[in-house]
Amino acid sequence: MPAFPLFRKTCSWIERQRPDPYDRRFSGRSSDSDAFPVMESENKQSRLSLKDARADLRGEKRMMKERTVFVNGTYVPWDDAKIHIMSHSVGRGSSIFEVIGFHDTPNGPAVFRLDEYVARFRNSAALLDMEPPLSASGLQEAVLETVRRNGLKKGIIKLVGFYPEIAFKILPPGKRFQVAIFVFDLAGDLGESLQPKDGSVTACISKWRRLDPQTVPIEAKVAANYINGIVARTEARDLGFDYAILLDTRGCIAEGGTESLFLVRGGRLLTSSLGTILNSITRKTLLEVAETMGMKTFAGRLDPSTIVEAEEIFFAGTVGKLIPVRQVGDRILQEVPGPVTRRLFERMTLITSGGDEHFRHWLYPV
Numbered sequence: 001m002p003a004f005p006l007f008r009k010t011c012s013w014i015e016r017q018r019p020d021p022y023d024r025r026f027s028g029r030s031s032d033s034d035a036f037p038v039m040e041s042e043n044k045q046s047r048l049s050l051k052d053a054r055a056d057l058r059g060e061k062r063m064m065k066e067r068t069v070f071v072n073g074t075y076v077p078w079d080d081a082k083i084h085i086m087s088h089s090v091g092r093g094s095s096i097f098e099v100i101g102f103h104d105t106p107n108g109p110a111v112f113r114l115d116e117y118v119a120r121f122r123n124s125a126a127l128l129d130m131e132p133p134l135s136a137s138g139l140q141e142a143v144l145e146t147v148r149r150n151g152l153k154k155g156i157i158k159l160v161g162f163y164p165e166i167a168f169k170i171l172p173p174g175k176r177f178q179v180a181i182f183v184f185d186l187a188g189d190l191g192e193s194l195q196p197k198d199g200s201v202t203a204c205i206s207k208w209r210r211l212d213p214q215t216v217p218i219e220a221k222v223a224a225n226y227i228n229g230i231v232a233r234t235e236a237r238d239l240g241f242d243y244a245i246l247l248d249t250r251g252c253i254a255e256g257g258t259e260s261l262f263l264v265r266g267g268r269l270l271t272s273s274l275g276t277i278l279n280s281i282t283r284k285t286l287l288e289v290a291e292t293m294g295m296k297t298f299a300g301r302l303d304p305s306t307i308v309e310a311e312e313i314f315f316a317g318t319v320g321k322l323i324p325v326r327q328v329g330d331r332i333l334q335e336v337p338g339p340v341t342r343r344l345f346e347r348m349t350l351i352t353s354g355g356d357e358h359f360r361h362w363l364y365p366v
């Protein structure tokens with residue numbers, strides 16, 4: 001029987017069981033010592049911050065109001081970063097965006113691979129015939145200055161390109177868009193966790209296929225494309241899973257809703273080739289880091305049966321970094337995180353904290 005129907009059957013079986021995705025008995029994990037150590041410590045921090053954030057919702061709102069936002073060339077308070085609901089970007093989902101990480105290093109905060117994220121942002125604009133108001137170096141400087149003005153040691157940057165004009169018709173009124181840059185701490189400001197509660201996640205193969213490159217420019221990080229990830233994650237949640245794995249329209253493994261997917265088989269790191277997936281900067285980074293570490297890598301067409309054969313599976317992306325998967329459908333993985341995931345996670349932590357000479361050029365000091 002082909003692998004895909006097997007997983008669909010599995011998902012409905014799981015649905016009947018209605019498991020708690022964080023239940024250790026269900027996950028097949030034996031003890032706390034199984035947890036991914038670095039992630040676990042981050043977890044504790046984000047749990048504390050979540051508690052704080054909930055307290056903020058009850059009483060005074062804490063940090064968010066204090067954040068400074070870059071909007072169209074000026075710096076404004078968080079609450080003034082607004083556009084009209086009838087704007088083209090709200091009505092048609094035409095805003096493009098990037099999510100970038102900045103990290104605490106001995107030399108102060110540093111933005112990770114800023115050049116790559118800005119280049120991808122400009123590529124999204126080019127794919128959609130949108131005209132940027134700033135050059136690549138102008139955007140990089142605006143990002144660095146926004147981080148400086150917010151005084152955080154580490155966190156998330158959201159770069160947004162949008163049409164604020166009121167528009168009813170499908171085409172935007174003009175090509176020139178505006179830029180906004182937000183800087184925040186995901187847990188402390190938004191009350192959202194950076195890492196899975198238990199250090200690993202469950203996933204199912206979605207009934208939804210990854211957007212086909214012949215229907216829209218899928219490499220553009222444009223809000224409208226994200227309905228694909230939204231429906232897949234909604235389905236996964238309703239079936240009792242944390243994350244979704246999307247196949248492409250040819251039936252090969254594509255990626256997660258908003259994450260890249262990696263598998264390890266026979267010690268080799270596998271991921272889908274570009275074409276039907278987002279040109280993820282974390283994916284590109286991990287492939288390069290893995291090769292530097294002497295690991296064998298492969299980027300190509302992956303049959304869904306690879307999920308049954310893989311020794312390790314993890315999602316990867318800017319926000320979640322490496323997210324180990326402990327279960328896909330009814331397949332329970334034994335060692336989570338496995339040795340390859342663990343080694344890569346540790347090396348990435350070293351790189352982003354400024355401790356790795358070889359990759360220090362990836363850090364842009366603020």
Ligand SMILES: Cc1ncc(COP(=O)(O)O)c(C=O)c1O
Nearest residue numbers: 258259260278280281282317318
């Ligand atoms: C569809 C999709 N795939 C993969 C990723 C990971 O990309 P990156 O590593 O650049 O964050 C994202 C991130 O938003 C995404 O939306």
